Amino acid sequence: MRSTLLLKTHDDRKPGGGGSVRPGLPALAPGRRVATAAAPPAKPSFDAGFFVVPVAPPGARRRWRSEFRHRLHAGARFVLLPVLCAWVAGCGSLATRTRPLAIERRPGFNEPAAQAEEELKLTLLTYNVWGLPHWMNHAPRARYARIASGIERLHPDLVLLQEVWTKPAAAVAPTNAEWLVAQAGSPNFFRRNGLMVLSRLPIVGGEFHPFSHAAFPDSVVRKGALKVTLRTASGRRLNVWNVHLQSDAPRVRMRQIEQLTAWVREAEDGQVADLVGGDFNSTPDSPEFQRLSRELGPTAHELARAPFAPTYDGLSPDPKQAQTIDYLFIRPRAPMDRLEAAPKLVLTNPDPRQRCSDHVALQVDLRLRSGNLLVQARSAGNTSPQPVAYSPAAEIPLGH
Numbered sequence: 001m002r003s004t005l006l007l008k009t010h011d012d013r014k015p016g017g018g019g020s021v022r023p024g025l026p027a028l029a030p031g032r033r034v035a036t037a038a039a040p041p042a043k044p045s046f047d048a049g050f051f052v053v054p055v056a057p058p059g060a061r062r063r064w065r066s067e068f069r070h071r072l073h074a075g076a077r078f079v080l081l082p083v084l085c086a087w088v089a090g091c092g093s094l095a096t097r098t099r100p101l102a103i104e105r106r107p108g109f110n111e112p113a114a115q116a117e118e119e120l121k122l123t124l125l126t127y128n129v130w131g132l133p134h135w136m137n138h139a140p141r142a143r144y145a146r147i148a149s150g151i152e153r154l155h156p157d158l159v160l161l162q163e164v165w166t167k168p169a170a171a172v173a174p175t176n177a178e179w180l181v182a183q184a185g186s187p188n189f190f191r192r193n194g195l196m197v198l199s200r201l202p203i204v205g206g207e208f209h210p211f212s213h214a215a216f217p218d219s220v221v222r223k224g225a226l227k228v229t230l231r232t233a234s235g236r237r238l239n240v241w242n243v244h245l246q247s248d249a250p251r252v253r254m255r256q257i258e259q260l261t262a263w264v265r266e267a268e269d270g271q272v273a274d275l276v277g278g279d280f281n282s283t284p285d286s287p288e289f290q291r292l293s294r295e296l297g298p299t300a301h302e303l304a305r306a307p308f309a310p311t312y313d314g315l316s317p318d319p320k321q322a323q324t325i326d327y328l329f330i331r332p333r334a335p336m337d338r339l340e341a342a343p344k345l346v347l348t349n350p351d352p353r354q355r356c357s358d359h360v361a362l363q364v365d366l367r368l369r370s371g372n373l374l375v376q377a378r379s380a381g382n383t384s385p386q387p388v389a390y391s392p393a394a395e396i397p398l399g400h
Helices: 060-092 143-154 168-172 250-266 288-298 300-304 377-378
Strands: 005-010 025-029 032-036 049-054 099-105 120-131 159-166 180-183 196-198 203-210 226-230 237-244 271-281 328-332 334-347 360-371
Touching: 005 025, 005 334, 032 377, 060 360, 060 377, 099 328, 120 168, 120 237, 120 271, 143 168, 159 237, 159 271, 180 203, 180 226, 196 226, 196 237, 203 250, 250 271, 250 288, 271 288, 288 328, 300 328, 300 334, 328 334, 328 360
Parallel strands: 005 049, 120 159, 237 271
Antiparallel strands: 025 032, 099 180, 099 203, 120 360, 159 196, 180 196, 203 226, 226 237, 271 328, 334 360
């Protein structure tokens, strides 16, 4: 039986002495005086009685294992990324049915005394509060209390807030007793809409309408329109829509606009007008804005014949980043003897570092006088399909 000798080589040893064998250096071979080892070594063969086995230098095995783990993790990312995207898309396509509102009725809230008012005066404020998780925007949480103080100081009748995504962001709601706080419940973060309505007028109905189309990253959550039906002191009704549209995807945003305008058209609650406000992510020169204006009526700026003012700049000092994307549209449902609007920007600061959000707030003073004070009688008994249920405490889990 023939024996075989395995002669190992060490790449980290210098040749000369001890019979070290390296590629390209002299090596022993049976029946020959000197043979030069090929570089790289030839395919091993047992015919000669022994062959050369290269040994990795110290540290090479660790480097190989590290590279293997790196490639494994990279491969896992390529595999998991489509799965994650599919899961996110699935979250975005979850339940598109309307959901009822939960209303927090603060202790001490008093409904306005009934009166036969001839003219409705209403101050409305819409504001994207940038309430993202702290690890995303790194903005201080103390700013939410500053927003609440600013709202109390301005004392509007109605406030539409967007991007109230987290539990700390819910502190934007003032704690005094003059407000009703309306939101739509959500079982988890992936169904939150970030919309909140504060009202000093009674809320007699409402619901949340989620969009059925969304693009990443908005598809992770449930953007849509939060509708509330208000009753004025004279008994007339207003439908108010708090809206947040898709960002960065015009085609998806246009499909959302189609849904929104259909919801507004089809809502019959005996209202004298629909007020549609919020963050529309559309500039005045865009096709999306033209569609909104055509379907929802004039904006407050158009009624006032005032130029549009930038409402978003991403906290950038570059004036080129400033855009107008927040509006209030007014859509009368009854003949109006008077319809006036006075818009202005509030909760702003020339120094972006002193601001509470990457948006500024839009405040509008409205004056409406219907030609028929009893216009709501045409649909007497027709209330919002989702009547509200008041509670002394918030029912909606907002935190993670």
